[in-house]
Amino acid sequence: xxxxxxxxxxxxxxxxxxxxxxxxxxxxxxxxxxxxxxxxxxxxxxxxxxxxxxxxxxxxxxxxxxxxxxxxxxxxxxxxxxxxxxxxxxxxxxxxxxxxxxxxxxxxxxxxxxxxxxxxxxxxxxxxxxxxxxxxxxxxxxxxxxxxxxxxxxxxxxxxxxxxxxxxxxxxxxxxxxxxxxxxxxxxxxxxxxxxxxxxxxxxxxxxxxxxxxxxxxxxxxxxxxxxxxxxxxxxxxxxxxxxxxxxxxxxxxxxxxxxxxxxxxxxxxxxxxxxxxxxxxxxxxxxxxxxxxxxxxxxxxxxxxxxxxxxxxxxxxxxxxxxxxxxxxxxxxxxxxxxxxxxx
Numbered sequence: 001x002x003x004x005x006x007x008x009x010x011x012x013x014x015x016x017x018x019x020x021x022x023x024x025x026x027x028x029x030x031x032x033x034x035x036x037x038x039x040x041x042x043x044x045x046x047x048x049x050x051x052x053x054x055x056x057x058x059x060x061x062x063x064x065x066x067x068x069x070x071x072x073x074x075x076x077x078x079x080x081x082x083x084x085x086x087x088x089x090x091x092x093x094x095x096x097x098x099x100x101x102x103x104x105x106x107x108x109x110x111x112x113x114x115x116x117x118x119x120x121x122x123x124x125x126x127x128x129x130x131x132x133x134x135x136x137x138x139x140x141x142x143x144x145x146x147x148x149x150x151x152x153x154x155x156x157x158x159x160x161x162x163x164x165x166x167x168x169x170x171x172x173x174x175x176x177x178x179x180x181x182x183x184x185x186x187x188x189x190x191x192x193x194x195x196x197x198x199x200x201x202x203x204x205x206x207x208x209x210x211x212x213x214x215x216x217x218x219x220x221x222x223x224x225x226x227x228x229x230x231x232x233x234x235x236x237x238x239x240x241x242x243x244x245x246x247x248x249x250x251x252x253x254x255x256x257x258x259x260x261x262x263x264x265x266x267x268x269x270x271x272x273x274x275x276x277x278x279x280x281x282x283x284x285x286x287x288x289x290x291x292x293x294x295x296x297x298x299x300x301x302x303x304x305x306x307x308x309x310x311x312x313x314x315x316x317x318x319x320x321x322x323x324x325x326x327x328x329x330x331x332x333x334x335x336x337x338x339x340x341x342x343x344x345x
Contacts, residue, residue, distance in 0.1 A: 003034050010034035016045055059101065060144040062094045068142075069135045078199075078222075086131050089115075100139055105149050108132070112156075122156035129155050164318070165281050166289040167192075174276040184268050186239055187253055188286065193236040195290030195308050197223060198283050202262055204252040209240070221309045228309060291316065 002013040003025075010025040012034060023041050028034040047053045066087050073083040093111055097103055108129070115125045133150035140148060167175070172192065179185045190201050200221055209217040215232045232240070251261035269283055287308070294304045305316045 003031055003038060005031075010037075012038035012041065014038065014042060016042060017049060019045065019049070021045060055146075059099045060139065061098060062100055062103070063091060065100050065135050065139055065144070066091050068138055069131070072134075072138060082127075083131060086128055090128070090132060090135075100136070101145055103136075103149055105151070105154070108149050108154055112154075123158045126155045126158065164288050165285040166292045167278075167281075167286070171276070171278060172289075175272065175278065178272050178276045182268070182272075183253055183256055183262070184265065184272055187262075187265065188272075189236055189239050191283070191286040192289065193233040194219075194230055195287050195294075196221075197287060198265070199223065202253065202265070205250060205261075206248045206252055209252065224309050224311060226309060228306070230307070 004011055004013075010028040010031065010033075011023065012025055013020075013022045015021070021041065023038070025034040025037040028037055044053070048055045070080075070083065070087055073080045077083060090111075093114060094103060094107070097107065111132075112125055112129070115128060116122075120128075129150055133148060136145065136148040136150060139145045175188060176185070179188050187198075187201055190196065190204075191198070194201075196219070200219070200223070203222075204219075208219060215237055217230050217232060218227060219230055220227050253261060255262040265283070273281055291304055291308055294307065295301065301313055301316055305313045308316055310316045
């Protein structure tokens, strides 16, 4: 029991089961009254520790939790820049509630309607809900609150109607002709011959592929934080060989406008696919093209999984597109097996 006086006020400091507390004994006029208050504080803490009475949630502001989340995002998430803009919207909407323990399920539903009224799609609203859910999980870990208002049924159930697309050979030829002698040429060739994601291709440097002269590249995959040894195809090797040896340093791909590695190729890509007459085609579909070609050529799925750097083979399966002709051929196999077995009534 530690009671002390400071500037005319009494304070108590104590510890129970490794839990330290420090209180001001408001209203205590002397040490005896302060000791009585300390006894009451200790009794209440013991009741809370034994689960007899609930603990009081700390009053943590929405702004403080937003700041805490952004600290986490900057250190751990690739979507930090997107999170900054999402947090700005979250701060604005929840500012009147002030404290995080005031945020209830009804407020979350109101926030969903608010985002929908702004014209956001359900899948985008779900991204905001994921941010809020992570925020409250951080609050729980810090013992600021007990529960997360984002439950399993809060997010929209969005049907995945995304149609995967892959290049036919004539489409590939048109695309390569359009990007020829532009900085996109190497990027497209790299995508078509490795299956790498755009986020892994654009930052590449000559140092990253320094072993390419052995026709094997040692590449770092940012999304999975892994490395892979990938052999060069003849097309890719030929492209790399075009660059004079004295220029093989720094960024592998250079945007001629910025003289730096491209951070985004959206404008140039949209122009290229329009000229190549590629409808409903994204850069990521080049990755689908690689996976589809490998599988349709009979490459075992586990091997395709390694090349595509998928952690789960079910993800690899999503990139597989079986041509209609292959399905008919498969049924013909059944027909041949059934010959002579069909009996007439």
